[in-house]
Amino acid sequence: MIHFHRVTLEYPRTKTKALYEINLEIKKGEFVFLVGHSGAGKSSLLALILKRLEPTGGAVYFGGENLKGVRGDKVALHRRRIGVVFQDHQLLQNYTVEENLTFVLRVLGVNQTEWENRVTRSLRLVGLVHKKRAYPEELSVGESQRVAIARALVGDPQVILADEPTGNLDPANALAVLEIFKAVHARGATVLMATHSRELVEAYPQRVVVLKAGQLVRDEKVGAYSLS
Numbered sequence: 001m002i003h004f005h006r007v008t009l010e011y012p013r014t015k016t017k018a019l020y021e022i023n024l025e026i027k028k029g030e031f032v033f034l035v036g037h038s039g040a041g042k043s044s045l046l047a048l049i050l051k052r053l054e055p056t057g058g059a060v061y062f063g064g065e066n067l068k069g070v071r072g073d074k075v076a077l078h079r080r081r082i083g084v085v086f087q088d089h090q091l092l093q094n095y096t097v098e099e100n101l102t103f104v105l106r107v108l109g110v111n112q113t114e115w116e117n118r119v120t121r122s123l124r125l126v127g128l129v130h131k132k133r134a135y136p137e138e139l140s141v142g143e144s145q146r147v148a149i150a151r152a153l154v155g156d157p158q159v160i161l162a163d164e165p166t167g168n169l170d171p172a173n174a175l176a177v178l179e180i181f182k183a184v185h186a187r188g189a190t191v192l193m194a195t196h197s198r199e200l201v202e203a204y205p206q207r208v209v210v211l212k213a214g215q216l217v218r219d220e221k222v223g224a225y226s227l228s
């Protein structure tokens, strides 16, 4: 599903080498934790999959296609195949929960008669159907993050990328969010989650890929949390 072949990334302005010769293959339906110290390159790796950045060496493949060849209008189409969740929920403050989700569906060109089904299905998965008319400021931090996950899922993406999705949450909310990702994984999605949280990795023993100063230093099928 996702394949990095000898990928190197250097930020042009600062000449920071964020990733070196990364080889990584993530199969359809896998759940992978991406761990590493701050600055190890986790967010940069996710940005390459989204084509927000271009590798300076090597190639990134998505569904067998080299992303280098994805250009112009096709970049937006590529991104629609991916659901993204960040540490900060990034909900639109002046729109209700429901509108935050339908906004995505409008961009995706989904038929309006299907909107309600999709929104309800996504909000049900995160346990927040009753909040669909609420505004983000009326939600707790944990609820906001669950809405952000519902928004990432509403387009039925093949792949979910999560960058520190529990970074702002207390342990109970973090585990609640993990439960949602587990359910999404159980339904067949491919999930790549960058995290600093040992608790998360221990609560859901899955493949663990460790980055250290831009290098992939460990890749374990069912790994324990480790930063080296």
Ligand SMILES: Nc1ncnc2c1ncn2[C@@H]1O[C@H](COP(=O)(O)OP(=O)(O)OP(=O)(O)O)[C@@H](O)[C@H]1O
Pocket (backbone or CB within 6 Å): 011, 014, 016, 017, 018, 036, 037, 038, 039, 040, 041, 042, 043, 044, 045
């Ligand atoms: N836009 C940028 N321009 C220049 N250098 C950058 C940029 N973004 C990140 N970097 C550098 O690239 C390296 C990797 O950063 P990245 O954000 O990918 O790490 P990370 O593992 O996600 O860190 P964190 O856990 O703190 O989010 C760091 O040295 C960082 O300073």
